[in-house]
Amino acid sequence: MRIQYWYSFLGMAFAIPAMAQQTESLVPYVKPLTGTARMGHTYPGATVPFGMVQLSPDTDTLSYEQNGQYNKDVYRYCAGYQYADKTIVGFSHTHFNGTGHSDLGDFLIMPTTGALQLNPGTADKPESGYRSAFSHDNETAEAGYYKVKLDDHHITAELTTTPRVGIHRYTFPAADQAHIILDLVHGIYNYPDKNVWTYVRVVNDTLITGYRQTNGWARTRTEYFALSFSKPFKNYGCENSSARQVYRGFWRKFNQNANFPELAGKQLKLFFDFAITQGEQVMLKMALSPVSMDGALRNLRAEAGNWNFDGYKNAAQQAWENELHRVEIFTPDKATKEVFYTSLYHTFINPTVYMDVDGSYKGLDQNVHKADGFVNYTTFSLWDTYRALHPFFNLIQPARNADMIRSMLAHYDQTSLHMLPIWSHYANENWCMTGYHSVSLIADAVVKGNASFDANKALDACIVTASNRWYEGVGDYTDKGYVPEDKSGASVSKTLEYAYDDWAIAQMARKLNRPAVYDSFMRRAAYYKNVFDASTGFMRPRLSNGSFKKEFDPLDTEGQGFIEGNAWNYSLYVPQDPGSMIELMGGKKRFVAHLDSLFTMHLPDKYFEHTEDITRDGIIGNYVHGNEPSHHVAYLYNWAGAPAKTQERVRMILKHQYHTGADGLGGNDDCGQMSAWYIFSTLGFYPVAPGSEDYAIGSPAIEKAVLHLENGNTFTVEAQNQSDKNVYVKKMLLNGQPYTKTAISHADIVKGGSLVFVMSNKP
Template sequence: MIRYLFTIYFALFFFQGLYAQKLTDFVDPFIGTGGHGHTYPGAVVPFGMVQLSPDNGRSGWDWSSGYHYSDSTITGFSHTHLNGTGIGDWCDISVMPFVNSDAKVKATFKHQDEIAKPGYYAVKLNSGILAAFTVTERCGFHAYDFPVGSDPMIQFDLGFHINWDKTTGACVSVLNDSTLVGYRFSTGWAKNQKVYFAARTSKGFSKFKLYSGNKLINGAMVLDTAARVQLFFAGASGGRVMLKVALSSVSSEKALAGLSEIGGWDFEKTKNIASEKWEKELQKIKIKTADVALKKTFYTALYHTCLSPGLYSDGDGDYQNSRSEQHRMANGSQRYTVYSLWDTFRALNPLFTLTQPKRYPDIVKSMMAFYRENGLLPVWDLSTWEANTMTGYHAVPVLADAVLKGIKGVDIEEAYRAMKASAMQQTRNVPDYIRYGYLSQDKGGWSVTVTLEYAFDDFCIAQVANKLGLKSDYKLFMQRAVAYTRLFDPVTGFVRAKNSDGQFTMPFDPYFSEHEEKAEYIEGNAWQHSFFVPQDPRGLAKLHGGNDKFIKKLDSLFSVSSEVKGRNASGDISGMIGQYAHGNEPSHHISYLYSYVGAAWKTQEKVRMIADSMYHDRPDGYAGNEDCGQMSAWFVWNAIGFYPANPVIGQYVFGSPLVDRAEMALPNGKSLTILVNNNSKANKYIQKIVLNGKDLPKVFITHSQILGGGKLIFYMGSKPNKTRAIRPEDWPYSIN
């Protein structure tokens, strides 16, 4: 009977996807769960604290989200998951249903017995249990349909972990025959993580068993790193048992209060509310295309841009940080966590300035709260712990972009002090970067990547200094913004590592990459990192000998061998076109550099090639880690025709739009309608662009022009228009 219902459900879902107007029907949360996407398929609402999703019970890079599409086992459904990262963590408060008290049998499933939609996940296990899940912001809703005649049992396993995360302390306390509370403390990528929970069942359990590992514990509470509790529903003879689980970073009492987010036991109502929240998000960019696969890819990407960062505070704004300090966000704001800034500063955060006008001020305020609590802005904030992962201090471009665009609620002077603190810190090799004008390889490693990224971040600080009228600071940071010039090698045409004596390191091979801390380039090689100068592409072109030679170097990037040399090359180097690696973020802006030097048609050509080859509507639909929304944000921008190649100056460079029409709801209540005339696979080249009835000769559109709303029309053709936008005044900003 259950399998029959699944068949009917899938048939209805298929036909709804073809004819319904709901945009949620075009989201497939399984996209990215295969390959190296590292996404999860479970239930979540936009930016929610709870991500209720299945775990395969394995460790490994491709199980960083707890689930991989290649697997067929489920060991539990936990309440916190990371979207598309390269390191596994979280997976807190694991819950699993069993029949006939047999918790030793590993559950298996088939993908045809799974359903995943925005805010909803369901699977039929080989035990015959149909498990379904939906959520609110801080509360997960479980519905388990047990086979007729079975004795239902539900287990909480607080010792469950993946990869190097491990439980450091756990507690389960049974309050009555339908309520339990507890916590899981853990350490892993982030240290001193504290997740409190409260759970309530829809019907009373007849008995419970508490375990410390495999040892049965008397009483109503267990304290142990391997704490488990089993809830038995004898006499139920199968049927439905429902469960609510709420989370808090503060206390079990706060989690108990969080249970009120779900009133009553109407699962369908809660599922529909979650779906409505997603529909509201997706309606912010409405596209038109006859290509159903493109529509699925687009709306799944837009869905993935709304998962991180996630809520960390309770409904009243209270939270406990990794220092075990309790705080409350002021004026009704909420605290967020999961800031993968090395990735998201490039495209996701600029997208938020248009799509998240109500939420984004709190996302920025959370970064400032981190600064006040820790003395520095976050590099990689996970559960408010500084994971210090990756290079640069990329909270700076995010803050600078917010300040320059006038995002409300940001204290500009405090934000500037925070940015400057990052640039003047005594850690992360900043003193040596200041001393030598570049980071020397013998002083810290990652010489090239750190130097180029610090230089860009310093450029961002300079723009805010200029806005505040701080002339001496502006001059200082603009000088630091061209630090890349000190590492450019005119002989090889690459940006190379130098030691403190001013000599380039040897030997050198632009195809060589090592995934270690003393490498010269992080997660890449000279080909992929030598182009990260978004603040000064024409200055970089000048070092190459002029625009024409720079264009030839860019051409080479896309046409040379895709071989990556080295015994321990990073797995993040993926999605290769020549040495262009779309599976990792340092490449994401490179195709747009042509537009800075008079060859915009080549940008259009390359962007269309990347979008068509690196994104699909399958589980392996991403070329690399989804990285908390950045991989998806690239596609969202490019599908509608432009991209923030330099993410802080309010200019979006035109690419080659994929859709026939898009309507973007703007923060000020206006809308921008994008029309793409004569669009097709072959017609990838822009012939002209018209904005509100006037020819737009430039290769970019400004943030203020977008906010002005109206109508933007692309006229496309099968041959490049090489005479359009060849004047330097029509090119995007560059220092030189």
């Protein structure tokens, strides 16, 4: 067992707090198939917490384009897997968890029997290619372990991982021919020109190295591998389906398609033939690296030195036990425990480690860097995750969260653009969504005292990021106090989000005693008022000339000045100052009624049709939980003097929006943001405005929870008398003393202690 060894590379040695007795195993409550149907976009395969390898079955390989048109169906395959599918194409090694756009799917492996086939075939005719039919009856998905029977090939496939190595075990039937396919053309969100280049080197009869370079969502991304087989192949070959190479000296002299060990081209697929006996198990280990084949080989040797599959599986599951035990909940309801620990599992997947065991990683400048005293992470879906996921990490994974911020600061140092990340993955910025929410993460860490990085330097980076006039209307925002819709679309979303981000910068500046910065950004934090249209009561797009845009439908999300939300939802996005917003909107009474309408009105179908990444289930009335802009909305009743309504709405959302089962998520999990909302809300509090020290009080949905904090303290939440009906907070005791506020501070939690809720069925 090398678990101790590879844990140190993940920066976990210092990050695991003192645990409870661990009497109960929590891994059995994790259901990785949750969210794999429709729009959840989770993947069911094996990974370790924040692991660099995400080894998971892909059930289809649709192209981004079909007949020259965008193929909308490709969107369903963001995680490579759809529960309703009947076939598996193979097992690839990189996947996002729950994103609303995608990439990756590197290095597909598929074991087959029978005649060699090098194309995947189609879902309706799996026999037309190497893919295989499968049944969920023969499928097991656990945290760190996945197993499935490949019906067409009569092969049982088992998968587990270390942080950087995917481990496969294939149990073969008796068969004249047994192959293992390595398909470098396969990918998620693929299209014919996505592969820029592929390279494979057959080092010897058990070791292969290579890389795949793509121009995808990440504009210029290269992933390297080292692949080791447990037994020698007897034969191998290649197919390069790319256009011919003009210089053909190679081809004139050698047949590169058979047993030729050095291969390069745009579209390589390889096969390896094995002599097998009935029931024989062949294992393979696929190590990844962001920097080189040598790096992948180093990772392979450091993390996966033996062929004990069960040992790797046990280590992976023990890693999950350790992480899951950071939050122990007590409830007699098994389903709740399953949803809770599945959510916790989903929060501990992204961001992922992005460096070799020796600390080498690819930087935004496309140079190789060495992480100096931190673990480098990638996959920052920040527009989603700044809301609750990173605040959750800031509470329960503060060491990792600080390293994530150091990774973002490295990004800042390495880009020529003077920008902290917007949505970044694999040494690339993909610019997805709006705002500059890196500043929120950094402010939250600084304000809550978790800044193991240089906080003043980080504040400088935030200021520069927020001052790039060329970025998405920031110049006009700075000059006019709002983004004009005629200059930059989704202008209201941008204005509101910039204002919140600017407030977060101000909070950080206050903490760091930089009053001029504080004043300047607090001024900007009030710019949300500039897009409020008193005549309609909504935030509404304005034009350069100062007037509001004429055409305006507050129920629509298309072309109305918003992104992933209509005016009804987005107009409530002033988390930095709900009190003033409520005044703006006509005072508390009117506001409560307005919120009630949001949750109860009917959203006609025509407004829903444009929304591609949530299902109808992701909506309650006109409140959209499947997208993020409203995630704080249920808590706003607190500011309007109606905390019981917060309690009631939160419980309703918890109950209706989260289940286990493949269709358990109403929208993309968004790299753990949806799950983090669930966890906070289940515990009874929520970070409405990251960068503030306070969490808003909601309604705890379990009997008891113990938070094991990294500082060694524990904080216990108890909900006496809670049930599906007893959702209202009658009274609270903080460390035994009556507590009447509708918020609790971060400091009160991390110093340890207990918060007791006494619940009731009456508001």
